Amino acid sequence: MGATKTDHYSGYQNEIAKIAKALGHPARVAIIGYLVQQNACICGDIVNELPLSQPTVSQHLKELRNAGIIKGDIKGNSICYCVDRQVIERLSDCLSDILEKLKDTKFCC
Numbered sequence: 001m002g003a004t005k006t007d008h009y010s011g012y013q014n015e016i017a018k019i020a021k022a023l024g025h026p027a028r029v030a031i032i033g034y035l036v037q038q039n040a041c042i043c044g045d046i047v048n049e050l051p052l053s054q055p056t057v058s059q060h061l062k063e064l065r066n067a068g069i070i071k072g073d074i075k076g077n078s079i080c081y082c083v084d085r086q087v088i089e090r091l092s093d094c095l096s097d098i099l100e101k102l103k104d105t106k107f108c109c
Helices: 011-022 026-038 054-066 085-103
Strands: 070-075 078-083
Touching (some): 026 054, 026 078
16 A cells, blocks of 8 residues: 555644644634633533534534544533643644744745
8 A cells, every 4th residue: 555645744744734624614713712712621502602503513523623622521421622722832833933934035926
């Protein structure tokens, strides 16, 4: 079996791409914003805050969990979600590095 396209990139590059892909939907950005605003783990309130059905919200939460952006802890019959700060910090560091490199770059467009 041949190498996949992701094998040509570093683990860091693949990690950042996975995070960015998961954040590529406005509902997921809204979920992250809501979790950060609440400053606590949230169990059932997310569906009430978004104009989406419960199964749709669950699918978005699954994508965010798979990317490692949020964590989910089982509490009784529900799962409590919160943002993984370290993952967001890695994304922020990546974007900061890009911005820093752009400061010294002259673009023609």
